[in-house]
Amino acid sequence: MPKKLSTEEISLAQALVSKANRIVVTSHKNPDGDAAGSAFSMSLFLASIGKNVTTILPDGLPEFLQWLPGYERLVQFDTQTEEAKAAIDEADLIFVLDYNALHRTGTDMQVVLENATAQFILIDHHQMPGDFAVVTYSDTSACSTAELVYHFIEQCYGSEKIDQNMAQNIYCGIMTDSGSFRFPSVTPDTHRVVASLIEKGLDHALVHRQVYDTNMLDRLKLIGYALSQKLEIIDDSLTAYISLSSDELRRHNHRQGDTESLVNQALSIKGVKLAAFFRETNHEVKLSFRSKGSFDVNKFARDNWNGGGHMNAAGAATTLSLPEAIQKFKRLVQQYRLEIINS
Ligand SMILES: [Mn+2]
Structure with missing residues (x-):
């Protein structure tokens, strides 16, 4: 398993989530399969425990990612700016997923995030994460952020909370960021996570087809x-x-x-x-x-x-x-x- 959260970090994350009325989940500009998969799985999870969640990405997703469960709730910062700004301004808690610094969201969204009064939880696998978050779950050896989202939910709430729709998203993140499981960053744990996702009803063949077999x-x-x-x-x-x-x-x-x-x-x-x-x-x-x-x-x-x-x-x-x-x-x-x- 990648880096574990400490007992203090787990309590802190649980407390931040439980006291937050409005939560915003974000990822980086030009979102890829890991950005989208991480953002949607986390949003679906937070919604499943009764949270008011807005998923905000700086710009749009390529068509091969638009089928992901949770896409329908996406607010795009570049085309729905006012709605996105309002959600960030009103948020108590903001998840930063698959990026290490606020400027990765682009200049316009960066400014809005920097002025937010919300606290941050960062989950990422890029080098040198910024120190702006209250909880930073960073592991640069992880093949994907989606894998860390799995472990975050597992450690704070239990992996039984992950359902089929979250599983499709987490798998999409792991599959795309690991080059379909061929990069050296893939570990036994990566496969154990995927095994558990299949047990939750993941249709891995569907994810692969949607992402790779839909060329124009x-x-x-x-x-x-x-x-x-x-x-x-x-x-x-x-x-x-x-x-x-x-x-x-x-x-x-x-x-x-x-x-x-x-x-x-x-x-x-x-x-x-x-x-x-x-x-x-x-x-x-x-x-x-x-x-x-x-x-x-x-x-x-x-x-x-x-x-x-x-x-x-x-x-x-x-x-x-x-x-x-x-x-x-x-x-x-x-x-x-x-x-x-x-x-
Ligand atoms: Mn990634």
Whole structure:
């Protein structure tokens, strides 16, 4: 089992929840399967014990996550700003799930959270959690926040409180953040949690189908284009990268989440140890980094791009132009060449 909460932390968390009249559950910007799965499972749990809960995400979910139980109660900060602001202002308790610092929700939501009078409970697996929460349940070795949500509920209320709908969400978080159980962060405990979820009625095949077998033709064509035309290899540094300009994305009717798997496909090339993906948006370039061995992309993203994440998966954003960002990346790869090769 990952890190345990202390007896004091358990009492504190129980007291915070029990005395809160209004609870807000949040996750990070560009929510992925773990963000959504963690937020919905926690919201469904809190509602099941009679709490008034609002789930707030900074922006929308890709279509392959919109079927998750609990999606119908989502308040989106970017399109339902007034409703979201009011809920945060009136909240007594705010859950911070799958992110370590309030700015991960984006500038607008960050300000509202910073001005909130509510107390915070943070549950996360990213490095260096901020110290703004009354209870911080952070374990950077956990493969997903959803797994920690399971253990939080288990330790504070008992795992029998987790029902089928919560199980679908927790499984979605674990499955997507563990690369379908293939990353080194997967432990016997991960599988024990999943075994218990199946006993609660989890339909794991359905979750997999909904997330991975619902491609749109445009998306497959975009992936085909990226892999055949835009995949570059830096041979002497065992590095592969893919970039897509906003024009290329527009031509393929790009929708949110469409390019999610590209960086992993670049990394899957035999011998490649570092992979990067560049996606141009209207005002910035989004960067994703992945590594196979001991090359720490969290540190790479933090030191050079003001980003972060985990040892083998990290991200960042830059206001450099797309060609400038690629140039900078290539320069850095030369600089880190030996470290990458020996990783
Ligand atoms: Mn996560």
